[in-house]
Amino acid sequence: MITDHLISVYDRPVPRYTSYPTAPQFHAGIDAATMAEWLAGLPAEAPLSLYLHVPFCQQMCWYCGCNTQIVARHQPIGDFAGTLLAEIARVGDLLAAVRHKRIVSSIHFGGGTPNSLAPDEFERIMAALDHHFALEHDLDLAIELDPRTVNDEFLAAMRRVGVSRASLGVQDFDPVVQTAVNRVQPFELVQDCVGKLRASGIRSLNLDLIYGLPFQSVSGIRRTVAQAVDLAPDRIALFGYAHVPWMKPHQRLIDEASLPDAYARFRQFEAAAQALAAADYGRIGLDHFARAGDTLRVARDNHTLKRNFQGYTVDRADALIGFGPSAISALPQGYIQNAPDHAPWARAVSEGRLAAVKGVAVTAEDRRRRAIIEQIMCYGSVDLAAFDFDPASVMIALWPLIEDGLIHLNGCDLTVTERGLPFQRVVAAAFDAYLVPEAKRHSRAV
Numbered sequence: 001m002i003t004d005h006l007i008s009v010y011d012r013p014v015p016r017y018t019s020y021p022t023a024p025q026f027h028a029g030i031d032a033a034t035m036a037e038w039l040a041g042l043p044a045e046a047p048l049s050l051y052l053h054v055p056f057c058q059q060m061c062w063y064c065g066c067n068t069q070i071v072a073r074h075q076p077i078g079d080f081a082g083t084l085l086a087e088i089a090r091v092g093d094l095l096a097a098v099r100h101k102r103i104v105s106s107i108h109f110g111g112g113t114p115n116s117l118a119p120d121e122f123e124r125i126m127a128a129l130d131h132h133f134a135l136e137h138d139l140d141l142a143i144e145l146d147p148r149t150v151n152d153e154f155l156a157a158m159r160r161v162g163v164s165r166a167s168l169g170v171q172d173f174d175p176v177v178q179t180a181v182n183r184v185q186p187f188e189l190v191q192d193c194v195g196k197l198r199a200s201g202i203r204s205l206n207l208d209l210i211y212g213l214p215f216q217s218v219s220g221i222r223r224t225v226a227q228a229v230d231l232a233p234d235r236i237a238l239f240g241y242a243h244v245p246w247m248k249p250h251q252r253l254i255d256e257a258s259l260p261d262a263y264a265r266f267r268q269f270e271a272a273a274q275a276l277a278a279a280d281y282g283r284i285g286l287d288h289f290a291r292a293g294d295t296l297r298v299a300r301d302n303h304t305l306k307r308n309f310q311g312y313t314v315d316r317a318d319a320l321i322g323f324g325p326s327a328i329s330a331l332p333q334g335y336i337q338n339a340p341d342h343a344p345w346a347r348a349v350s351e352g353r354l355a356a357v358k359g360v361a362v363t364a365e366d367r368r369r370r371a372i373i374e375q376i377m378c379y380g381s382v383d384l385a386a387f388d389f390d391p392a393s394v395m396i397a398l399w400p401l402i403e404d405g406l407i408h409l410n411g412c413d414l415t416v417t418e419r420g421l422p423f424q425r426v427v428a429a430a431f432d433a434y435l436v437p438e439a440k441r442h443s444r445a446v
């Protein structure tokens with residue numbers, strides 16, 4: 001039973017652990033020169049995963065935590081597409097200088113709104129990727145879409161380039177909630193988009209929902225989940241709204257009085273998770289749910305699930321290369337991020353440089369802790385002996401979790417209990433050697 005006491009003690013700011021070390025550890029000592037060196041050192045045969053960040057939207061959703069900008073005209077997006085092509089060529093040439101055409105097993109377009117690109121721009125970007133990399137025959141090609149703006153021409157382009165997975169931002173179907181966050185998209189609009197995506201040959205469909213938004217309630221989120229389940233997506237992600245107006249000033253447009261408190265947020269998550277379980281969506285880690293047969297669920301069951309910047313993934317590539325402003329590359333040697341703002345990113349690329357500005361090298365100890373944290377985030381359990389890790393070294397952090405029944409520790413076997421599941425990030429944080437309590441850097445645990 002989750003008590004209000006547990007929520008008051010453990011609903012604290014902790015990282016989402018999509019990387020370790022986490023972003024606050026990135027520093028300017030890791031730069032474009034480091035990235036060139038790291039890229040040159042990539043094993044020649046290792047398949048790569050690519051992430052392309054498209055930082056444009058037509059209208060600001062007030063809950064948004066992404067790196068994006070609102071544009072009224074297409075010109076800046078067209079210019080961006082040209083710069084992205086140049087960045088793909090730059091990285092492709094650097095890698096080809098070591099070994100011609102690296103194998104790519106997975107490509108993910110995120111944002112922002114990737115379907116802000118014109119269909120021909122999207123196809124030219126895919127053609128450039130095909131030219132500079134050896135795309136695998138069964139390439140996992142995924143894209144995030146805004147159902148309000150995806151049109152038939154873009155869907156046709158997606159079909160031509162072979163997009164296999166699509167993710168639609170839904171958040172909540174309640175018109176009151178939608179109005180309060182400045183993102184109005186009726187159920188019928190999403191339903192129509194889902195139908196068109198299926199007709200376009202999309203093999204895997206994900207819907208993103210958010211709890212903790214203004215005016216959300218337990219009964220409301222149950223209705224939203226029921227409507228989402230009616231659309232029969234393969235996966236549903238259920239994220240907690242992170243209210244961080246000091247970092248995202250547009251969030252000040254949300255009336256704080258309309259936001260649910262920590263206890264209400266937890267009840268909403270719990271209600272949504274129960275409704276999803278009742279509809280046969282199996283829970284994947286912290287916040288994903290998948291139908292039987294979905295690759296995420298298969299990976300969970302055979303212990304091949306991973307966690308990266310896109311959340312839970314089945315991607316097995318050793319290296320992820322990010323393109324576009326703010327995109328992060330995860331290379332065997334460490335993490336490295338492009339300039340977050342558009343202008344410096346575009347300037348670096350147009351001058352023929354890599355746009356990386358900060359990052360962190362990963363040490364052997366980081367790798368050990370990262371593997372432990374990934375096990376906890378993916379499976380809620382870890383055999384610390386497998387990583388030669390003595391639990392006594394973090395007992396100060398683990399003891400309260402044991403006392404409160406959030407984890408069991410049997411020798412070196414750590415298991416997150418049913419009661420501890422909502423606090424998986426807090427358990428993972430016990431193994432984070434860098435974490436200092438900084439309320440303003442991370443979102444809340446629940």
Ligand code: SF4
Pocket residue numbers: 056057059060061063064065066068111112113146169
């Ligand atoms: S569509 Fe997505 S990225 Fe764009 S403003 Fe809304 S939440 Fe942010």
